[in-house]
């Protein structure tokens with residue numbers, strides 16, 4: 215039996231063990247987020263958000279983990295293009 219189980223839909227929340235600390239992510243899709251950031255940077259349309267994109271990329275890569283807030287930030291930047 216796994217030490218920690220999250221209900222369905224809680225895919226962004228990492229699992230913690232009281233004694234061991236961080237164990238695993240349910241499904242934060244951090245590699246997918248890195249790809250998405252690279253796509254945005256490569257497109258050349260997001261120079262105005264380059265600092266933010268690079269910052270989030272670095273953090274996600276370092277931790278091999280993405281938070282819901284980081285996903286939201288990237289989504290906002292992506293949608294921001296259409297508002298400008």
Ligand SMILES: [Zn+2]
Nearest residue numbers: 239242279280
């Ligand atoms: Zn993760």
